[in-house]
Structure formats: structure tokens, C-alpha cells
Amino acid sequence: MSSNVITVPVGQTEARPWVDELHQWLTTVDHKRLGILYIVSALLFLAVGGVEALIIRIQLMHSHNNFVSPQVFNQMFTMHGTTMIFFVAMPVLFGFANYLVPLMIGARDMAFPRLNAFSFWLSFLGGLLLYFSFLGGSGLYGAGSAPDVGWWSYAPLGARAFSPGHSSDYWTLALLVSGFGSIGTAINIIATILCLRCPGMKINRMPLLVWMNLVMAGMVLLAITPLSAAQIMLLIDRYLGGHFFDTQAGGSAVLWMHFFWIFGHPEVYVLIIPCFAFMSEIIPVFSRKPIFGYPVMVAATVSIGFVSMSVWAHHMFTIGMNSYANSFFTLTTMAVGVPTGIKIFNWIGTMWGGRIQFKTPMLFSIGFLFQFLIAGLTGIMMAASPFDWQLSLSYFVVAHFHYVIVGGILFALFAAFYYWYPKMTGRMLSERLGKWHFWLFLIGFHLTFDVMHVPGILGMPRRIYTYEPGRGWDTLNLIVSIGAFIQAVAILVFVANLIISYFKGARAGNDPWDAWTLEWSISSPPPAYNFATVPTVASRRPLWDQKHPEDPDSRYE
Amino acid sequence: MQIALLLFWSGKPLWAVEPGDSTAQSTSIFSSASTPAKSITDLSAFVLVITGIIFLVVFAMLLYSVVRFRGRAMDGGREPAQVYGSMQIELAWTIIPILIVVVLFLATARVIHAIEDAPEPVGALDVIAIGHQYWWEFRYPKLGIVTANELHIPVSNLSHPTPTFLQLLSADADHSFWVPQLAGKTDLIPNHPNRMWMDPQRTGVFLGQCGQYCGTQHAKMLLRVSVDGPEDFARWVRAQQIPAIEDAGAIAGRRVFERNACMNCHQMGGTPANGRFGPDLTHLMSRATIAAGAAENTRDNLRLWIQNPSAIKPGSLMPAMKLSDADLDAVVSYMETLH
Numbered sequence: 001m002s003s004n005v006i007t008v009p010v011g012q013t014e015a016r017p018w019v020d021e022l023h024q025w026l027t028t029v030d031h032k033r034l035g036i037l038y039i040v041s042a043l044l045f046l047a048v049g050g051v052e053a054l055i056i057r058i059q060l061m062h063s064h065n066n067f068v069s070p071q072v073f074n075q076m077f078t079m080h081g082t083t084m085i086f087f088v089a090m091p092v093l094f095g096f097a098n099y100l101v102p103l104m105i106g107a108r109d110m111a112f113p114r115l116n117a118f119s120f121w122l123s124f125l126g127g128l129l130l131y132f133s134f135l136g137g138s139g140l141y142g143a144g145s146a147p148d149v150g151w152w153s154y155a156p157l158g159a160r161a162f163s164p165g166h167s168s169d170y171w172t173l174a175l176l177v178s179g180f181g182s183i184g185t186a187i188n189i190i191a192t193i194l195c196l197r198c199p200g201m202k203i204n205r206m207p208l209l210v211w212m213n214l215v216m217a218g219m220v221l222l223a224i225t226p227l228s229a230a231q232i233m234l235l236i237d238r239y240l241g242g243h244f245f246d247t248q249a250g251g252s253a254v255l256w257m258h259f260f261w262i263f264g265h266p267e268v269y270v271l272i273i274p275c276f277a278f279m280s281e282i283i284p285v286f287s288r289k290p291i292f293g294y295p296v297m298v299a300a301t302v303s304i305g306f307v308s309m310s311v312w313a314h315h316m317f318t319i320g321m322n323s324y325a326n327s328f329f330t331l332t333t334m335a336v337g338v339p340t341g342i343k344i345f346n347w348i349g350t351m352w353g354g355r356i357q358f359k360t361p362m363l364f365s366i367g368f369l370f371q372f373l374i375a376g377l378t379g380i381m382m383a384a385s386p387f388d389w390q391l392s393l394s395y396f397v398v399a400h401f402h403y404v405i406v407g408g409i410l411f412a413l414f415a416a417f418y419y420w421y422p423k424m425t426g427r428m429l430s431e432r433l434g435k436w437h438f439w440l441f442l443i444g445f446h447l448t449f450d451v452m453h454v455p456g457i458l459g460m461p462r463r464i465y466t467y468e469p470g471r472g473w474d475t476l477n478l479i480v481s482i483g484a485f486i487q488a489v490a491i492l493v494f495v496a497n498l499i500i501s502y503f504k505g506a507r508a509g510n511d512p513w514d515a516w517t518l519e520w521s522i523s524s525p526p527p528a529y530n531f532a533t534v535p536t537v538a539s540r541r542p543l544w545d546q547k548h549p550e551d552p553d554s555r556y557e
Numbered sequence: 558m559q560i561a562l563l564l565f566w567s568g569k570p571l572w573a574v575e576p577g578d579s580t581a582q583s584t585s586i587f588s589s590a591s592t593p594a595k596s597i598t599d600l601s602a603f604v605l606v607i608t609g610i611i612f613l614v615v616f617a618m619l620l621y622s623v624v625r626f627r628g629r630a631m632d633g634g635r636e637p638a639q640v641y642g643s644m645q646i647e648l649a650w651t652i653i654p655i656l657i658v659v660v661l662f663l664a665t666a667r668v669i670h671a672i673e674d675a676p677e678p679v680g681a682l683d684v685i686a687i688g689h690q691y692w693w694e695f696r697y698p699k700l701g702i703v704t705a706n707e708l709h710i711p712v713s714n715l716s717h718p719t720p721t722f723l724q725l726l727s728a729d730a731d732h733s734f735w736v737p738q739l740a741g742k743t744d745l746i747p748n749h750p751n752r753m754w755m756d757p758q759r760t761g762v763f764l765g766q767c768g769q770y771c772g773t774q775h776a777k778m779l780l781r782v783s784v785d786g787p788e789d790f791a792r793w794v795r796a797q798q799i800p801a802i803e804d805a806g807a808i809a810g811r812r813v814f815e816r817n818a819c820m821n822c823h824q825m826g827g828t829p830a831n832g833r834f835g836p837d838l839t840h841l842m843s844r845a846t847i848a849a850g851a852a853e854n855t856r857d858n859l860r861l862w863i864q865n866p867s868a869i870k871p872g873s874l875m876p877a878m879k880l881s882d883a884d885l886d887a888v889v890s891y892m893e894t895l896h
Contacts, residue, residue, distance in 0.1 A: 070871055154730075154769075162730060162772065247747035253747055290639055295642075318741070319743075320725070320744060320749070323669045323674050330666065337658060342650060351622040352622045353637055355626065356628055370616070373615055380604065380661070381604050387597060387601045389740075390594075390597055461766060465776045470582055472585075556641060
């Protein structure tokens with residue numbers, strides 16, 4: 001090349017910003033960007049898991065339907081469950097935790113930014129690995145495609161004798177890989193909260209969202225590790241001739257159940273506690289009052305964390321445990337209801353005497369309270385183990401946990417989206433579309449999941465690709481399916497709102513909700529490294545103190 | 558909608574569903590016909606009432622606060638009184654739920670004990686139920702009977718009980734024995750024998766199906782329990798105890814059966830066929846259905862099932878036999894002699 005100046009073609013320089021931008025997103029270690037990556041990847045998987053749910057519901061619209069084969073149906077419910085728990089619910093909650101925890105404690109990033117990025121990419125690639133089974137699952141042995149053994153993969157169905165292809169291996173490895181990601185994020189959240197709080201933010205002044213994510217992260221460490229151990233044992237069974245769960249060689253199917261559910265039940269709380277966290281931030285702001293009973297809320301959260309570690313076998317009431325074991329797990333399961341009830345009372349106590357503003361985040365929060373109340377009460381029904389001998393493994397249980405996961409967790413998440421989207425993007429979500437989204441989703445939700453309890457009571461088991469006519473299940477299933485489509489429409493409204501508002505939404509400003517925690521003290525979206533000067537706080541509501549210097553919270557704490 | 562929900566959660570529509578459905582075809586958990594199922598129904602009624610009351614109280618509080626404390630335009634941006642909590646109130650809504658939990662637990666523990674720890678009386682019938690992908694094997698060890706998919710048990714009289722005690726085993730994956738009107742479900746798990754019992758108080762056919770996902774055809778692993786009067790049951794037992802009927806007219810079909818792979822999997826009492834992988838066919842025609850309840854036991858269905866099981870139950874482990882038409886007719890005719 002001569003010494004002449006090289007003229008770069010104009011088009012190429014215009015393309016560079018996109019490449020740079022992409023490069024920045026792929027290599028970022030910024031907690032805010034990683035939070036958004038978690039949330040966006042979860043939304044993508046939500047769409048996939050949602051389509052799987054719709055396929056299930058079309059197949060079950062009437063008895064002896066032939067929309068899909070039993071093999072495909074079994075793959076659909078397996079993939080739907082695995083996707084929604086591991087690649088939607090957990091990542092989206094980790095995403096919010098990642099985004100909000102440092103902002104709320106006045107930190108400039110998470111404690112371990114590189115570990116943070118590593119954990120995200122592990123989780124995300126775990127999800128891609130799971131879906132690669134559709135392409136690579138039939139593999140060498142010609143059997144199976146996507147995993148079809150249910151999201152618990154109960155032994156011995158997961159053994160080589162029953163799952164000869166590689167589909168189960170994709171499931172195992174996907175959970176193992178994303179599990180390591182979850183453990184990394186949990187360690188990071190704990191370290192961040194313990195070490196990076198700004199001056200004045202004593203542990204009893206942390207916002208409840210931070211407290212609850214601390215408990216959640218601790219539970220992740222305790223819950224994911226046995227799952228990972230079990231996956232490794234399953235791999236040893238499948239490839240190294242182990243017999244942990246191989247019943248044909250003297251292994252124990254029940255051992256797998258214990259391993260799975262000692263993960264599986266705390267997992268429910270891993271998912272719901274961050275949603276309690278959203279409620280504990282959103283309800284006070286829109287009621288214009290501080291949270292009722294802060295210390296009791298913390299105590300209730302910690303005790304849920306402890307007690308929920310000893311309830312796992314309530315998923316196993318039908319496996320023939322003796323009467324003492326059944327009684328023990330009945331008692332512990334009912335006992336979890338006490339601190340959970342305290343929380344509901346405290347949220348109502350927060351609203352009591354307030355001036356409630358029915359903005360979209362608050363609408364979803366009220367929906368959450370109503371549905372979570374019902375979900376808790378059906379949970380009490382099933383905690384009574386003899387009642388569970390009838391209800392377990394039926395559509396009643398499916399309705400119950402969707403009441404928790406959709407009626408509770410998803411409603412709380414929608415509230416969080418409407419509440420923090422202005423902080424993340426600098427734009428408000430449309431209230432008009434938000435109300436459409438709320439009412440459509442509420443109607444669809446109740447049509448689907450209220451009605452779904454009834455076929456369970458009428459003896460319809462879960463995980464059946466078709467059913468016999470004449471049992472009184474047809475009409476009910478049709479209604480359930482119609483509700484599912486209404487929910488799908490509501491989700492489309494939500495996605496449209498996310499996209500349209502990103503470009504055309506009203507400017508949010510720093511503090512659109514007149515809120516009280518630190519994230520609202522800086523610009524929207526927050527600058528890199530968040531706080532130009534590290535803030536100092538004197539109470540649980542630093543921005544209240546700032547806005548009401550005549551009557552600061554610090555006077556009462 | 559709220560009112561409908563209230564009614565729903567107070568349990569009323571659930572009971573209202575019952576009358577129209579209380580025929581023998583019902584699988585409602587509330588139309589119980591046996592002691593274990595009845596005590597569960599009673600416990601559930603108690604739990605439903607308690608949870609219904611909790612729902613009404615909490616929902617009323619929620620509704621009241623949403624309506625009463627809604628923000629109004631005339632507030633003029635003033636903040637309400639900032640209340641941080643109250644120890645007395647917190648104590649109240651901690652202690653009251655604890656008391657409710659204690660009551661619910663004691664009521665539940667009583668039922669757990671009554672059902673699980675019930676001793677087996679002298680007159681009880683013992684049956685071994687073995688779950689297979691995707692059918693049920695029933696063995697009556699004291700009576701020397703082996704049958705499949707349709708369990709026959711005697712009706713039980715409260716003054717002179719003849720309950721049935723099932724030992725639950727599995728030949729392959731996990732299954733669950735669930736006939737809602739007779740008892741709650743119990744799983745059949747390999748290497749983990751379980752037990753359950755039932756004492757049906759009225760005769761009739763009770764339907765159920767496998768409750769635990771067991772593979773491709775979990776959906777069509779149906780279950781029928783025929784509860785017979787004492788004489789009917791005795792007659793059924795006698796008929797099942799004799800070996801397979803040898804009908805000279807069906808000898809051609811029997812040859813087809815014994816020359817092909819059929820006899821590797823199926824047992825035929827009194828003949829060399831002693832396979833155990835598939836259902837015992839000694840008295841096939843005494844059953845109302847084939848393929849674990851997936852189809853009625855008719856000549857056409859038998860023919861279709863033998864030729865191509867996937868047409869009735871895709872994923873079933875019975876292979877398509879690919880017989881010639883003549884052989885197929887002969888073997889179906891043989892099946893039809895197996896009363």
C-alpha cells in the first residue's frame with residue numbers, strides 16, 4: 001500500500017455504528033445492559049413457550065382431537081414447562097434484579113461484572129442448547145427429537161432404556177449449563193448487596209426489593225445445587241453405567257423425585273419472592289404511603305426462605321410415603337401460608353388509608369393480590385395431603401400453579417415492566433395500551449385458569465394428549481382454550497406497547513411516579529456507572545426525605 | 558365475575574356439578590363411593606369452607622381498600638398520613654393464621670392416619686396391580702387369577718366389610734392408580750411397592766385412568782373397576798379360574814397365534830403361550846374393552862388392533878402383526894372364543 005491516505009467508502013462508516021453497538025452489547029459487563037439482555041432474551045423465550053402452550057390448548061379443545069400426535073404433544077408440554085421456568089421466569093427476574101439492585105443501593109455496578117456477563121451468556125446459551133434438540137435431538141440413535149419426558153423428567157423415563165436418543169441429554173445439559181449461570185448470578189447478587197451499599201444504607205434501610213432479592217439469591221444457591229448434582233448423576237447413569245436412578249438395575253426412582261423437588265419447591269419461591277419485591281416497591285408508591293410493617297415484611301421473607309426448604313415432598317404425596325412423612329409435609333406446607341399471608345395483609349395495610357392511583361402498574365399489582373390470594377388458598381387445599389391424593393397430577397394442580405405463575409408472577413412482572421420501563425428507556429409506556437393489555441389479559445387469564453380447576457375436580461389427569469368424550473370435560477376445555485387465545489392477544493398488545501413506546505412514548509424524566517428509592521434520583525436511562533457522586537442515605541425512603549425536608553422518614557426510624 | 562368466583566371458591570358450583578354427573582360414568586372426586594374417597598370428600602368440604610371464609614374476609618379487605626382509598630382529584634396532590642405499621646395488628650394477623658393452620662393440620666392428620674394406617678381385615682381381597690406402558694395387569698394371588706385393565710372387586714358392606722387391598726408395582730415407568738370415586742391416587746413405582754385400599758359401597762363400573770405421566774400413550778392408559786355384588790363376583794372368579802376354552806372351530810386361529818410372535822408376549826391359560834409382556838388373554842371376551850380401554854371389544858376393533866395398533870393407540874408397544882387377511886380373520890375368530 002502506498003503512503004496515500006486511504007479513503008474509507010462512506011457506506012462503510014455508516015455501517016460501523018451498528019457493528020460497534022452490537023459489539024458493545026455482546027461484550028458488555030454493565031449491569032444495566034446485562035439486565036436488559038436478560039429481559040429481552042426472556043421475552044423471546046416467552047413467545048416460544050407461549051406458542052407451545054397454544055398448541056397444547058388447540059389439541060385439547062375437544063375430545064379425541066388430532067391436531068398433533070401424542071409424541072409432539074408430549075414434547076410441547078415438556079418444552080413449555082422447561083422453557084417457562086428456566087428460560088423465561090428465572091432470566092427475567094434475574095434481569096430486573098441485575099438492573100435494579102445496584103441502582104437501589106447506590107452502587108455503580110454489580111460486585112463481579114465479568115461473572116455477571118458470564119452468567120447471562122451461560123443461561124442464554126443453555127436455552128439455545130435446549131432448543132437445538134429440535135434439530136439435533138434425533139441424533140445417532142434415531143429416537144426422539146425435543147425432550148418428551150415432562151419437565152421433571154421423572155426416573156426411570158429419563159434413563160437410556162426409555163429415552164434412547166439424545167433428547168434427554170439436551171434437556172440435562174441445558175439445565176446444567178443455565179444452572180451454573182443461575183449460581184453465578186446468585187453469588188453476584190449476594191456479594192453486591194452485602195458489600196456495595198452506599199453510605200448510610202444500613203441493612204435495615206435497604207429497600208424491600210433488595211432484601212427480597214438477597215433472600216432469593218440465597219435460595220438459588222441452596223436449590224439449584226441439588227438440581228445440578230442430580231443432572232450430573234443422570235449423565236453418569238446414561239453414559240458411565242451408573243445406577244442412581246436406573247430402576248432396572250436397582251436404582252431408585254424416588255431418589256430422583258427427592259432431588260428434583262428439593263430444587264423444585266424452593267424454585268417456586270425463587271420465582272415468587274422477587275415478585276413480592278416488585279409489589280413491595282410498587283404498591284407503596286401508588287398508594288402514596290410507606291410499606292406497612294417493614295421489619296415484619298423482612299422477617300416474613302426470611303422465614304418463607306427457611307420454611308420453604310422443608311416442604312418439597314408435598315409434590316410427592318402420591319408416592320406412598322408413610323403417614324408421618326405425609327403429616328410432616330402437610331404441616332410445613334400449611335405453615336408457609338402464615339408468612340405469606342402476613343405479606344398479603346401488609347400490602348393491603350399499605351393501601352389502607354392511602355390515596356391509590358390506578359396507573360397500569362397498580363392495576364397489575366391489584367390483580368396480583370387477588371390472584372395470589374386464590375392461588376395461596378388452593379395451595380392450602382392441596383397441602384391437606386388426602387385432598388391432594390385426589391387433586392395431585394390432575395388439571396386442578398395445573399390450574400393452581402398457573403395461578404401462581406401467571407396470575408401471580410406474570411402479573412407482578414407486568415407491573416414491574418410498566419413501572420421501570422421509563423427508567424430503563426427514558427420513555428413512558430402508553431397507559432391506553434396498558435389498560436387494554438391489563439383488561440384483556442385479566443379476562444383471558446380468568447377464563448383459562450378459573451375454569452381449568454373444574455376438569456381436575458372431575459377427574460381429568462394432566463399431561464394427556466387427548467381424552468374420552470362423555471366425562472363432562474369437553475366444554476370446559478374449550479373455554480380454557482379460548483381464554484388462552486385472549487391472553488395471547490393481550491401479550492401482542494403488550495409487545496406492541498413496548499416497541500411503539502420505545503420510539504414514541506412520552507419522555508419519562510428522572511422520576512415519573514414521584515417515587516422514593518434511589519434509582520429515581522438519576523436520569524432515565526441512567527448514565528454509565530449510575531451515580532456521579534455516591535449518594536448518602538438516612539432512611540428507607542431517601543427521595544421522600546429530599547422532597548419533604550420538613551417531615552423526613554429518618555425522624556421515625 | 559367476582560360473584561361467580563366467590564361462588565366458585567365457596568365450593569358451591571363444584572357440588573352443583575355433581576347431580577347431573579353422578580352416573581356410573583362420573584369421575585368427579587366428590588361423588589365418592591368408598592370409605593377412603595368419602596373421608597377425603599368430607600375433609601375437602603371442611604378445607605373448602607375454611608379457605609372460603611379466608612377468601613371472603615381477605616377479598617373484602619382488598620375490595621374495601623381499593624374502593625374506599627382510591628385517589629380523588631380533590632386530594633390536590635397532598636400526601637396521605639404516612640403510617641409505618643403497627644405491632645398489634647401484625648401480631649393479630651400472625652397469630653390468627655397460626656391457629657387456623659393448627660386446626661387444619663389436626664383435621665388433616667386424622668384423615669391421613671385413618672386412610673394410610675388402616676389395618677387389613679380378615680375378609681379382605683388381595684390384588685396385585687402392576688403398571689405397564691400402557692396397560693394394567695391385575696393378579697389375584699389367593700384366587701389364581703390374572704387379568705388386565707378391568708379390575709373386578711366385590712362390593713363391601715359396612716356391617717360386613719370386604720375391602721380390596723391393592724399392592725402396587727410397576728414393570729417399567731411410574732404410573733398412578735386413580736379411580737376418583739373409590740380412592741385418592743397412589744403411584745406405581747418400580748422398586749418401590751405401594752399399597753392402597755378401597756371398600757366400594759355400591760355396585761357398578763367406576764372409571765379412572767393412569768395419573769402419572771408414563772410415556773407416549775399415558776393418555777390412553779384407562780382403567781375400569783367393576784364392583785360386583787357377592788354372587789356376581791363369585792361367578793366372575795369361577796369363570797376366570799378355568800383355563801382357556803378350547804374351541805375346535807377356532808383351531809386355525811390358535812395355530813396362527815402360536816406360530817407368530819403373539820405368544821411371546823401374551824399368556825393363554827392352559828396353552829404353551831405364557832408371555833408376560835402384554836395382557837393375559839385367557840378370558841379376553843369377558844372384558845368390555847381392549848387396548849386399556851382405548852376401544853370397545855368388538856370384532857372390528859380386535860381386527861384393527863392386531864393389524865395396526867397405532868391406528869387406535871399411536872405409540873403403543875404392541876407391534877403391527879402384518880398378518881394376511883385369512884390369518885387375521887382366523888386369529889380374531891380365535892380371540893372371540895375366549896370367554
